[in-house]
Amino acid sequence: MKPNRKAIVLVIGFAVAAVLLLLLVSAVIYTPEYMIRVLTNGESKVSDHSFFPERTIEKSDSPYSYLYKNEDSLDEFLISYESEGESKHASLLNLLEENDTASMIVVHKDIVIYEKYLNGYTHDSVNTSFSSVKSLVSLLIGMAMEDGYIESEEQAIADFIPEFADTAFEDITIKNLLTMRSDIRYVEGNAWFSDDAKTYYYPDLRRLALEKMRIDSEYAGQFHYNNYHPLLLGLILERSTGMQVADYFQAKVWDPIGAEYDASWSIDSERSGFEKMESGLNFIPIDYAKIGSMLLHNGSWNDQAVIGTEWLTRSLIAPAPLPPSDVDDDFLIDREVGYQYMWYSMKNEAGGHDYFAAGKYGQYLYISPENNVVIVRTGTDMGEVDWWPDVFRQVASRATELNPTPPAPEIPCPLDGTMLYKMPTRAVAITIDNNGSAQPQTGLDQADIVYEVPVEGGITRFLAVFFHGEADAIGPIRSARPYLIDIAREWDAVYIHAGQSPQAKTYFSQTGIAHINEMFHPAGFWRDKSRSAPHNLYSSTQNLWEEIETLGLDKNTVPKGFPFRAEGDMAKGEVATELSIPYLYSKVSYQYDEATGMYLRYQFGKPYRDLSSREQLSAANVILQQVSTRAFDSEGRLEVNLMGEGVAILFSDGRVQQGTWKRESVTSRTIFRDAEGNEMMLKPG
Numbered sequence: 001m002k003p004n005r006k007a008i009v010l011v012i013g014f015a016v017a018a019v020l021l022l023l024l025v026s027a028v029i030y031t032p033e034y035m036i037r038v039l040t041n042g043e044s045k046v047s048d049h050s051f052f053p054e055r056t057i058e059k060s061d062s063p064y065s066y067l068y069k070n071e072d073s074l075d076e077f078l079i080s081y082e083s084e085g086e087s088k089h090a091s092l093l094n095l096l097e098e099n100d101t102a103s104m105i106v107v108h109k110d111i112v113i114y115e116k117y118l119n120g121y122t123h124d125s126v127n128t129s130f131s132s133v134k135s136l137v138s139l140l141i142g143m144a145m146e147d148g149y150i151e152s153e154e155q156a157i158a159d160f161i162p163e164f165a166d167t168a169f170e171d172i173t174i175k176n177l178l179t180m181r182s183d184i185r186y187v188e189g190n191a192w193f194s195d196d197a198k199t200y201y202y203p204d205l206r207r208l209a210l211e212k213m214r215i216d217s218e219y220a221g222q223f224h225y226n227n228y229h230p231l232l233l234g235l236i237l238e239r240s241t242g243m244q245v246a247d248y249f250q251a252k253v254w255d256p257i258g259a260e261y262d263a264s265w266s267i268d269s270e271r272s273g274f275e276k277m278e279s280g281l282n283f284i285p286i287d288y289a290k291i292g293s294m295l296l297h298n299g300s301w302n303d304q305a306v307i308g309t310e311w312l313t314r315s316l317i318a319p320a321p322l323p324p325s326d327v328d329d330d331f332l333i334d335r336e337v338g339y340q341y342m343w344y345s346m347k348n349e350a351g352g353h354d355y356f357a358a359g360k361y362g363q364y365l366y367i368s369p370e371n372n373v374v375i376v377r378t379g380t381d382m383g384e385v386d387w388w389p390d391v392f393r394q395v396a397s398r399a400t401e402l403n404p405t406p407p408a409p410e411i412p413c414p415l416d417g418t419m420l421y422k423m424p425t426r427a428v429a430i431t432i433d434n435n436g437s438a439q440p441q442t443g444l445d446q447a448d449i450v451y452e453v454p455v456e457g458g459i460t461r462f463l464a465v466f467f468h469g470e471a472d473a474i475g476p477i478r479s480a481r482p483y484l485i486d487i488a489r490e491w492d493a494v495y496i497h498a499g500q501s502p503q504a505k506t507y508f509s510q511t512g513i514a515h516i517n518e519m520f521h522p523a524g525f526w527r528d529k530s531r532s533a534p535h536n537l538y539s540s541t542q543n544l545w546e547e548i549e550t551l552g553l554d555k556n557t558v559p560k561g562f563p564f565r566a567e568g569d570m571a572k573g574e575v576a577t578e579l580s581i582p583y584l585y586s587k588v589s590y591q592y593d594e595a596t597g598m599y600l601r602y603q604f605g606k607p608y609r610d611l612s613s614r615e616q617l618s619a620a621n622v623i624l625q626q627v628s629t630r631a632f633d634s635e636g637r638l639e640v641n642l643m644g645e646g647v648a649i650l651f652s653d654g655r656v657q658q659g660t661w662k663r664e665s666v667t668s669r670t671i672f673r674d675a676e677g678n679e680m681m682l683k684p685g
Contacts, residue, residue, distance in 0.1 A: 033269070037201040044200055046102075046361055046380050049128050049282040052266035055246040055275065057254050062542060064258025064290060064302045067421065069404045071113040074106070077398050079391055083384040092395065099383025100362070102127060103285040107293060107374040108399040111406055115286075119380065124261075127288075127378040129281040130359030134230050136253065136291065137277055138178055138342040140237055140245070142311030143252045149240035153178060153314075153341075160236040161210070168215040174236065177229040178315070178341040185216035186226040199227035199278055203269040209235060223322055223339060227278040230342075234277035245275040257290040258302035279359070285376050292367045292374035315341035317353045335387065346389060349397045354389075362388055368396035414561020415448040415467045415491065416620070417684030424468050425555045428544050429488035430496040432462035433476040434586075438535040443474030445610040445617055446541075451487055454629065456636035458584035463487050466541050467559070473612055475538035476531070477518065480504035483640035485513060489666050491559040494548055498525075498537050501637055514553045516544065523547060560669050565681045572674070576656035579622065590622050592654040597683070599651060620685035622651040623672060625661050648672045652683045 041051060075093040082088065093116070096104050102121040106114035117123055129136075144150045150160075157177065158170040169184070176182040186195045202208045209231040237245050246265040254263060266280030267273050294301035295316070298309050318338025338345045345355040350370035357365040362379035366389065373396040377388060385391065409419040415427070427448075432441055434452070444450055447464035455461050463484050464474065480500035485507055488495040495515040500508065508515060518525045524543030528536040548555050565571070577592040579599075588608075590599040598618040601608045607616045626647040629640050648661040650672065659680055663670040672680040 031203060033203045034198075034201055037203070038197055041201070044130075044279070044360065046128055049126055049264065049266060049280075052268075052276065052280065053270050054264035054266050054280075054282065055244065055273075057246050057250045057259075057263040057265060059262050060255045060257065060259045060302075061546065062255075062258055062302060063260045065260065065422070066107065066110065066112045066286070066289075067406055068112045068115075069407045070115070071399075071402050071404060073402070074114045074395070074398065077395070079394055081391055082386040084386065092391075095385070095391065099385050100379045100381035101383070102378045102380055103376065105285055105289050105374075105376040106395060106399055107289050108402070108404060109372050109406075110293060111404055112286075112289075113399060113402065113404050114395075121378075123286070124284060126282050127285055127363070128266075128279070128359075129283065129288075129357075130279045130361060130363050131227075132357035132359035132363045132365055133277070133279060133281040134342040135357030135365070136249070136281065137230050137233050137237075138315055139307060139311075140249060140252065141174065141178065141233060141341075142315060143307055144237055144240055144248075145311065146308055147241070150174070150236070157232055157236060160239050161232070163210050169213070174233070175341075177233055180223050180225055180229060180339065180342075181219075181221050182226065182229065183215050183217055183219050183221075184226055184228050185214040186224060186228060195227065199231060200276075204272040205231050205268040205274045205276070206235060206272060222326055230277035234275055238274075244273070245277065249281075253291065253306065254287075256302060256304040256306045257287070257294050259287040259290065260284070261287055263287065285378055288365055288378075289374050289376045292365050292376070295367050296369060296372065296374055316343045316355045317345040321346070337389070344389075346393075348393055350400075354393060354396065356389060356392070358389075364388055364392065366392040366396075368393070371396040371400045373399050412561075412564060412684070413448065413468050414559055415465060417562070417564035417682060418448075418468060419684070420468055423558055425545075426548065426553075426557045427465055427467040427491045427493035427559060428496055428541065428548075429463055429465045429484075429491060429493035430474055430539075430544075431478050431480060431484055431498075432464050432474070433478040433535055434460050434462055435535055437532065438476045438478075440609055440611040441475065442538065442611045443471035445613055445615050446471040446474075449491075450617075450619070451484075452581075452588070453484065453487075453640065454583065454638060455481060456631070456638055460583055460586065465491055465493055467491070467493075470541045472540050472542075473538050474540060475528075476535045477525070477537045477539060478534065480508075480515070480517075481637070481640075482507045483638070483642055485515075486642045486666055488515075489513065490663075490669055492557045492667075493559070494544070494553055496539065496544060498534070503637070516547055516551070521547060521551065523550070562669075562672075562682050563679055564684045567684070569681075571650075571653035571655045571657065571681075571683065573650075573655035573657040575654060576651060577654050579624070579651055579656075581624070590619070590651070592651075593618070594654065597653065598685070620652065620683045624649040624651075625670070625672075642670070648680075650674075650680050650682075 077092045078089055079092050079095050080089055097118055101118050104116045153175040154173055157172050158164040164170050172182045188196050213228055234245050241248050261284040263283040266276045294306050299307040299312055318340040321336045321338050343355050344358055345353050348354045348368055352370040354368040362382040364377045366375040375392045409421045411420045411423050413420055444464055446469045448467045448469045449465040451463040452460050477498050480497040482503050485495055498518040524547045525537055525539045528538055580589040587604050589602045593600050598620055599622050601617040609616050627641055629638050632639050643663055645662040648659045650657045657674050659674040661670050661672050674680050
């Protein structure tokens with residue numbers, strides 16, 4: 001019997017019409033934009049940070065760089081793992097290469113000991129968190145509690161989302177969301193009517209959470225993984241703080257941890273602008289590791305307290321693994337893993353607990369407190385590894401056995417000889433007031449070099465040069481003088497001042513020297529109201545370096561420096577443990593302290609201390625440079641000749657050397673030579 005071609009065509013036509021009708025109805029129910037996203041993009045991808053619009057999270061104002069001591073022996077470390085239930089073994093490097101790993105970073109005792117980028121990824125490649133971001137949402141809830149926006153995790157979500165008052169959702173608490181134990185219905189799957197697809201692709205996630213959720217009482221308080229939970233927590237954060245979640249994250253986490261790179265948070269759409277709370281943080285992996293380091297240090301990192309230990313104690317580690325009877329999800333059964341406030345935890349080989357954030361395709365942030373280890377693994381897929389935390393547990397234990405020591409700094413600072421891990425970018429030279437109303441000053445104890453120079457009226461001013469030294473407050477800052485500019489030029493420093501003499505103004509206009517005048521660029525400066533103007537203007541090294549970048553000034557200039565003696569080498573010359581400098585209105589002296597090897601500063605016979613640190617000012621070397629000066633106007637302003645040559649005296653290691661100084665031009669360094677014509681060698685420090 002021949003097939004009825006008309007019947008077949010008719011059936012196919014009906015099928016096509018039915019599918020089209022279903023898609024049309026679905027577009028009405030779920031919005032056309034949603035259906036287009038689901039049908040065109042399909043399954044979520046690691047490249048989806050390019051698919052969704054995003055909100056930028058700016059890098060830190062105080063970036064932190066890890067020390068490195070690569071332990072290449074970890075490449076060959078033999079790992080035991082399971083693949084589809086079968087026990088296997090492989091070297092760590094082979095395991096990573098063959099199982100879709102994008103990055104693997106191991107930090108032990110705050111030192112990066114292992115860093116690999118594979119399968120086309122590099123250090124600067126953007127990675128997406130997927131569900132590992134949920135653990136960071138938990139941190140944000142704790143921070144909002146510390147900030148007073150939320151009273152307790154026991155609060156009902158209706159306290160923040162009044163749309164849920166007098167509904168089946170009103171008794172759900174924040175804790176229910178954090179522990180994945182609400183009765184909110186959640187159906188997994190890839191089809192457009194599944195909640196996985198809706199919570200990932202819906203173009204208005206606020207509306208989805210507020211209008212499309214349903215209750216399913218069959219869960220009965222069981223653990224049930226649910227992507228509506230982070231959406232609701234995002235709404236609570238947004239409404240309680242009055243900030244977009246990405247902005248709150250930048251202020252509370254990304255900036256304090258010292259992120260070196262911008263991150264972003266994918267948003268549902270430009271129109272809605274709500275963060276994809278369930279999956280959408282995009283980052284450079286080395287910065288993700290710093291979140292783990294902060295947690296490893298009980299909430300403090302980069303010289304900042306980021307989050308309190310009370311929340312960490314409650315949120316990170318579950319008291320016991322989830323029993324099979326309490327789990328409504330397959331992926332945690334038989335894993336001996338606990339789930340607290342969106343953090344997983346399990347016992348480690350040292351007898352304590354490790355905890356971790358986990359996301360689709362094997363995105364992990366793993367912290368092992370007993371081993372002092374943080375591990376980041378990102379990937380394009382899980383590969384054939386059933387359970388990556390078993391791999392991390394072995395690596396953390398091995399890292400402890402290696403016990404690397406911090407590498408020694410190897411780069412000498414050209415200004416003071418201190419050994420550094422990396423060369424700074426550009427010096428700043430700051431005019432510091434020394435009027436009686438300005439004393440004591442702040443920040444001089446952190447400068448690399450401090451010059452004390454006479455000015456009009458019989459007083460002196462300081463010029464503090466910062467290259468690797470850092471200070472949170474420096475001042476009081478005063479006006480420019482041409483000879484102070486000349487000193488700044490010696491170090492190719494950006495000159496910092498507030499106002500200038502007429503001669504200095506002319507000098508700036510004729511030479512185009514890089515400088516920042518607070519009177520025209522007030523950003524980064526502040527007034528201390530406890531002191532009277534003009535002796536109350538301050539800034540910080542961080543503020544000034546940021547302003548250098550904002551103004552587009554060259555920030556990649558390394559000055560030529562002094563020669564320094566090797567460690568342990570003593571200065572030449574006769575013993576001299578004290579020197580006095582009889583300025584007109586201040587009797588300054590320095591006394592050598594044999595215990596520290598430093599010269600301590602005194603004024604009128606009393607220790608001269610920094611206002612902020614209360615430390616007595618000290619120096620490894622004191623150089624007296626005799627120059628010619630003359631007053632040239634009715635204000636008594638001075639001309640100080642720093643070009644040419646003259647007498648110089650070096651005090652170092654409790655000894656004194658007579659010598660000379662010579663400077664050939666304003667762009668050259670002053671050379672100090674001893675009586676035999678050899679360049680004087682300074683003590684580092």
